[in-house]
Amino acid sequence: MFEVQDGRQAILQSGFSYLPQFISVAEAGELIDYFGALRPLWEQRFHGASKQRSAKHGRRLTRPVYWLGAWQFACLGYYAEPEHLNDRCLRGEPFPAVMQNILDRLVEVLAASHEHVSDTDTDNEKSALPNTCLINYYGREVGQGQPRDYARLRMHRDGEPGPVIMFSVGQPGLLEFLDPEISPDPELSLWTRHRSVTILSGPNFKDRLYHRITQVRTGREPQLHTELADFELRRISVSFRSVPEQYITDFHELPDTATSQIADYVEELALHSKHYEDQLAKK
Ligand SMILES: O=C(O)CCC(=O)C(=O)O
Numbered sequence: 001m002f003e004v005q006d007g008r009q010a011i012l013q014s015g016f017s018y019l020p021q022f023i024s025v026a027e028a029g030e031l032i033d034y035f036g037a038l039r040p041l042w043e044q045r046f047h048g049a050s051k052q053r054s055a056k057h058g059r060r061l062t063r064p065v066y067w068l069g070a071w072q073f074a075c076l077g078y079y080a081e082p083e084h085l086n087d088r089c090l091r092g093e094p095f096p097a098v099m100q101n102i103l104d105r106l107v108e109v110l111a112a113s114h115e116h117v118s119d120t121d122t123d124n125e126k127s128a129l130p131n132t133c134l135i136n137y138y139g140r141e142v143g144q145g146q147p148r149d150y151a152r153l154r155m156h157r158d159g160e161p162g163p164v165i166m167f168s169v170g171q172p173g174l175l176e177f178l179d180p181e182i183s184p185d186p187e188l189s190l191w192t193r194h195r196s197v198t199i200l201s202g203p204n205f206k207d208r209l210y211h212r213i214t215q216v217r218t219g220r221e222p223q224l225h226t227e228l229a230d231f232e233l234r235r236i237s238v239s240f241r242s243v244p245e246q247y248i249t250d251f252h253e254l255p256d257t258a259t260s261q262i263a264d265y266v267e268e269l270a271l272h273s274k275h276y277e278d279q280l281a282k283k
Contacts, residue, residue, distance in 0.1 A: 022105075161242055251279040
């Protein structure tokens with residue numbers, strides 16, 4: 001059994017970087033306001049599962065989410081190389097400047113310790129930076145009935161090429177890495193703290209090991225807010241990935257089988273987003 005890292009110290013090794021306090025206090029404040037203004041979605045894993053069924057049988061994602069760059073809807077299946085490429089990534093809104101600035105500062109860390117995405121279109125160093133991200137909202141649902149804690153993320157690997165960069169904001173989340181074929185115990189457990197950045201890449205951390213979030217601590221500071229009804233938010237993570245541009249598709253370019261599955265979500269997003277309103281208008 002490996003020791004749990006408390007997340008106060010940096011970890012720098014080939015294919016894995018953990019950088020506590022990489023995000024400045026001012027940047028964290030800007031991110032909190034930005035995340036607070038978005039309207040995340042509770043997505044269903046499968047098209048057509050009713051909310052009632054999903055709550056009972058776990059068909060709903062374990063947390064509300066929002067994507068930037070490209071939205072990968074769970075019901076369409078996620079982009080993953082080599083096979084799951086087409087008709088999965090709907091063009092999303094661009095990153096806000098505060099996110100892009102933090103990413104730009106990570107170029108040196110990426111060059112030193114991580115395998116880059118090979119992009120033949122450009123030889124610019126920044127081409128190694130990811131172009132999409134998933135924003136995860138971790139907390140507790142406090143509507144009717146028993147409050148339900150959704151502060152977890154099931155074991156998975158991310159299938160996009162190149163490094164995955166993760167920002168953490170709010171209460172510490174326990175990030176665990178494991179290879180279930182070798183042992184049910186994690187090989188690394190780390191409390192990812194407010195303002196930290198974690199980067200995974202390469203054959204060990206990205207391709208062999210699965211990762212998951214099993215707990216999120218409770219606490220008062222920093223205070224997070226969300227427009228989502230009946231949800232007590234306590235941590236937000238952002239995981240940045242690279243999706244080759246040719247696989248990012250506008251709504252009107254998707255086949256009808258895909259648009260019919262995601263139309264309700266896009267309509268919901270369009271209520272608060274000019275970008276998604278425009279995507280619908282082009283159909
Ligand atoms: O919440 C985290 O820190 C992990 C996020 C993650 O694994 C993902 O978005 O794929």
